[in-house]
Amino acid sequence: MATLPATAETLIARFGPTLNFPRPEGIPGRDTPDAVVKTHCCFCGMQCGIKLVVKNNRVVGFEPWEEFPFNGGRLCPKGVQRYLQNDHPDRLMHPLERAPGRGFAPVGWDPAMERVVSEIRRIQSAHGRDAFAMLSGVSLTNEKSYLVGKFARVALRTRNLDYNGRLCMVSAGAGNKKAFGLDRASNNFSDLARAEVVMVCGANVSETFPTLTHWIWQARDNGGRLIVVDPRLTPIARTADLHLPVRPGRDSALYGAILHQLIKHDWLDHDFIANHTTDFDQACEAVADYDLAWAERVTGIPQAKVLQAAEMWGPARTSFLLHARGIEHQSKGVENVLSCINLVLATGRIGRPYCGYATITGQGNGQGGREHGHKCDQLPGNRDIENLEHRRYISQVWGIGEGDLPGKGLTAYELMEAIHRGEIRGLLSICFNPLVSLPNSAMIREALDKLEFYVAIDFFLNETARHADIVLAGSLHEEEDGTVTTAEGRVTRIRKAINPPGDARTDTSILLELADRLGAGRHFRYQTSEDIFNELRVASRGGTADYFGITYQKIEENMGVFWPCPEEGHPGTPRLWEDRKFKTPDGRAHFHGVAYREPEEVTSDEYPVILTTGRVVSQYLSGSQTRRIGKLVRQYPEPLLEIHPALASRLGIRERELVRVTTRRGAAEFPAQLVETIREDTVFVPYHWPGKKSVNQLTSGHLDPISKIPEFKVCACRLEPTGQTAPSPEESRAWASP
Numbered sequence: 001m002a003t004l005p006a007t008a009e010t011l012i013a014r015f016g017p018t019l020n021f022p023r024p025e026g027i028p029g030r031d032t033p034d035a036v037v038k039t040h041c042c043f044c045g046m047q048c049g050i051k052l053v054v055k056n057n058r059v060v061g062f063e064p065w066e067e068f069p070f071n072g073g074r075l076c077p078k079g080v081q082r083y084l085q086n087d088h089p090d091r092l093m094h095p096l097e098r099a100p101g102r103g104f105a106p107v108g109w110d111p112a113m114e115r116v117v118s119e120i121r122r123i124q125s126a127h128g129r130d131a132f133a134m135l136s137g138v139s140l141t142n143e144k145s146y147l148v149g150k151f152a153r154v155a156l157r158t159r160n161l162d163y164n165g166r167l168c169m170v171s172a173g174a175g176n177k178k179a180f181g182l183d184r185a186s187n188n189f190s191d192l193a194r195a196e197v198v199m200v201c202g203a204n205v206s207e208t209f210p211t212l213t214h215w216i217w218q219a220r221d222n223g224g225r226l227i228v229v230d231p232r233l234t235p236i237a238r239t240a241d242l243h244l245p246v247r248p249g250r251d252s253a254l255y256g257a258i259l260h261q262l263i264k265h266d267w268l269d270h271d272f273i274a275n276h277t278t279d280f281d282q283a284c285e286a287v288a289d290y291d292l293a294w295a296e297r298v299t300g301i302p303q304a305k306v307l308q309a310a311e312m313w314g315p316a317r318t319s320f321l322l323h324a325r326g327i328e329h330q331s332k333g334v335e336n337v338l339s340c341i342n343l344v345l346a347t348g349r350i351g352r353p354y355c356g357y358a359t360i361t362g363q364g365n366g367q368g369g370r371e372h373g374h375k376c377d378q379l380p381g382n383r384d385i386e387n388l389e390h391r392r393y394i395s396q397v398w399g400i401g402e403g404d405l406p407g408k409g410l411t412a413y414e415l416m417e418a419i420h421r422g423e424i425r426g427l428l429s430i431c432f433n434p435l436v437s438l439p440n441s442a443m444i445r446e447a448l449d450k451l452e453f454y455v456a457i458d459f460f461l462n463e464t465a466r467h468a469d470i471v472l473a474g475s476l477h478e479e480e481d482g483t484v485t486t487a488e489g490r491v492t493r494i495r496k497a498i499n500p501p502g503d504a505r506t507d508t509s510i511l512l513e514l515a516d517r518l519g520a521g522r523h524f525r526y527q528t529s530e531d532i533f534n535e536l537r538v539a540s541r542g543g544t545a546d547y548f549g550i551t552y553q554k555i556e557e558n559m560g561v562f563w564p565c566p567e568e569g570h571p572g573t574p575r576l577w578e579d580r581k582f583k584t585p586d587g588r589a590h591f592h593g594v595a596y597r598e599p600e601e602v603t604s605d606e607y608p609v610i611l612t613t614g615r616v617v618s619q620y621l622s623g624s625q626t627r628r629i630g631k632l633v634r635q636y637p638e639p640l641l642e643i644h645p646a647l648a649s650r651l652g653i654r655e656r657e658l659v660r661v662t663t664r665r666g667a668a669e670f671p672a673q674l675v676e677t678i679r680e681d682t683v684f685v686p687y688h689w690p691g692k693k694s695v696n697q698l699t700s701g702h703l704d705p706i707s708k709i710p711e712f713k714v715c716a717c718r719l720e721p722t723g724q725t726a727p728s729p730e731e732s733r734a735w736a737s738p
Helices: 006-015 077-085 109-127 142-156 170-180 189-194 210-221 251-264 270-276 280-286 292-299 303-313 333-346 388-398 412-421 441-450 507-517 529-540 552-558 630-635 645-651 729-736
Strands: 035-040 049-055 058-064 096-099 103-106 132-136 161-163 197-201 225-229 242-244 319-323 356-359 426-430 453-458 470-473 482-485 490-494 609-614 641-643 657-663 666-674 682-686 715-725
Touching (some): 049 077, 058 077, 109 426, 109 470, 109 507, 132 142, 132 412, 142 161, 142 507, 161 412, 170 333, 170 356, 197 210, 197 303, 210 225, 242 303, 251 280, 251 292, 251 333, 280 333, 292 303, 388 529, 412 441, 453 507, 482 529, 641 645, 641 657, 645 666, 645 715
Parallel strands (some): 132 161, 197 225, 197 319, 319 356, 426 453, 453 470, 609 682, 641 666
Antiparallel strands (some): 096 470, 641 682
16 A cells, blocks of 8 residues: 555544545555645635645645645645646647637747737837737736736836736725835734734635634634624624624725724724824714714614624724725725724734734735736836836836836726727736626627737636637746745745646746847846846835845745845844834824715616625636636536525525626626525625626726726626526536536
8 A cells, every 4th residue: 555645644643544534546646756846825815835746747636734834734625626727638738829710720939929029019110119018917926927017118118017916906005005105914814813803804714715714713712703894694704703794885884983983982092093193083084973873874784783893893902904805896995995994003903913904815926916016007116106216226127217117007907998999909918817807898808809919828728818819828836936925925935846738838938038029138138037036126125015135045944034024134024013113204104084985886776786796715716727627616616696585585586596687787697596694685696707607797897096996896786587497506516527
């Protein structure tokens, strides 16, 4: 019998021989691997440590990396099965070229690259440099994120660059910078363990960030209490001491009403407010009339529960507030974030052990990816592209004139609107699937079809890439070295485990060759990912996201380093603000007066129900990867319409009946799932599916005026039963089997 891995022996010793642990027999190479590579999961912002088992240039399994401090070997269903995508038949092995009337046909790298470069030059010569745009994603490493930003500005010389973090973290980032002058979680997540109160706002932690749940349970085990704000009774909410089922789009009203109660009962840290903050008077004035009766009327939450939340939060000695897309995917996302921060500042519970505030990063490198330059308004180190001093510094690092550095461009959704208007004629995308991810997908599809030329870099032919003229076969997460930054602000190492298969190439090598062919090769003389990282370190130096003191060796020796880390002798900063010196111009944290306003789209007689969207445990973002892993598909094979039985009864909707959901953008049909875990005025559909199953056919393009994030979480709809019954869950799972 083959030898069991050490972790299995440990479990059997602890729990006995009856433990049903999977045996390695029958898995080729699993018991005699060529290598076991310590790296990180390719999915959410937790970036859990994992060990990949490699045989014959294939990832054939995984082992838990029990020593990694965040997850201690724990993994969610996606992390456990991430490696199963490696040998999928859809994997792109060589470049593809669209052949008129015949779909895609293989093409050699040289003619593919030559066509890409010639089309870029043609479009920019005829219509200007900004007529060619670039979109990228924050599942890329820090090195590739930095490279994309530099490539767009130095090789393409376009201002029109943005990224899919525009759909994720930008409202949080803007709010953090306004309040603290720096955009990062204030603490590592181990500080949750001793928090007396944990408030989770708009984050379905148990399904979308399951390994983070461990630290919340640590707080509960130590006597801490849990408040969850969500229109749905999510798994984490079912275990909460207090669940606040807020009406979607009314979040800032709730947090303003809680602040009103903190002020009324004097649950305030007056010393902290006086000595370390500004504009508390403006925050007070904004919520002066937000009494309990008003709060119940606007938020739909009973007065007693709003008061209970204030009673739990206000007098606590330690606390930790977490939020995610639920409050950020709104046309008021920045205001919602600032209203949460006001609660933290009012009680002075930040910059101390077990007192924290954090945005839960949704994408794999959502933190690092928004720090180093592939946002339309940003330069490396989280610098401002419109700040003259910042522009001069980065221009010097890149060896170009400041006047040659393009200015601020359009955000992701605005960029697609510009394509639709004919103002942008060409597009290069990498690691982004906007046809599934962006709202109002009918408009996105029309925009893609209007492009004169579109080139996509990816490892699967995702739904957007099917509209491309050239598809360049790129690399998976485990096929390149690099770093990522976790939701805690910990910079960690991604270690190359295998080479790209067939004739596929690494993303980095593709971008470097394009830069060279565009005549900018002298600015891109990198031999390794570490070379790129070392330039990133210099480019970030002195910025608010300062990585200068972080090296590959230092990351290896410490299993990650928290930024800011300004010098090589600096240990990193797991907990911010202990010195009470904030990164704002005056060194103080800033309150903001957040006056409640309605979401951009409210219900009416024609559209009387609120539609909200989100994720499920087995799927990730647009599903390009997870929808190709059979076990994950079978776990949740199709999008379902969650609807309360009372609302379903009023509308005559039955379990598994197909329901036509109509908004101002269009209509789509989803099987009904009757649940008592959602508000009666709200329905929920997950967004991981394309085509007719895409809920983003229905969502709106209303944007936050500051962050330009779309309002995925709130739109008005009407529901109509079709009288047709969808296939049973068992039939759907059988259909979804690979």
